[in-house]
Amino acid sequence: MPKTEISMPAGEFKARCLKLMDQVQITGRPIVITKRGRPVAKLVPVEEATKFREIFGCMKGSIEILGDIVGPTGEEWHAEKGILYVGDDDDEG
Numbered sequence: 001m002p003k004t005e006i007s008m009p010a011g012e013f014k015a016r017c018l019k020l021m022d023q024v025q026i027t028g029r030p031i032v033i034t035k036r037g038r039p040v041a042k043l044v045p046v047e048e049a050t051k052f053r054e055i056f057g058c059m060k061g062s063i064e065i066l067g068d069i070v071g072p073t074g075e076e077w078h079a080e081k082g083i084l085y086v087g088d089d090d091d092e093g
Contacts, residue, residue, distance in 0.1 A: 003029040005042070010035050013043075 006029055013020060013033045020031055020043065030044040078086050 003027065005030045005032050007032045007034060007039070009033075010040070 008031060010033050013031070023029075024031060024043050024045050028045050030042055032039045033041040033043065078084075
């Protein structure tokens with residue numbers, strides 16, 4: 001359940017900044033800082049760092065190979081016929 005925000009003018013925030021930082025850390029309630037009644041910044045608690053996850057092997061077991069993935073597909077390639085480029089202007093010339 002999100003905590004409700006507190007709103008306060010920049011001058012008041014400036015005078016109590018360090019104490020307010022401690023308050024946000026303890027309570028988890030964000031503070032919206034305003035200038036002339038308009039919100040300009042928000043002081044929010046830092047989220048706890050997530051546990052480091054090893055990148056190698058993290059996808060293990062998440063896919064399934066169905067069939068031969070390296071064998072011939074039966075599709076004819078232009079390179080096999082000696083055609084190196086296929087473009088829009090094939091019929092010119």
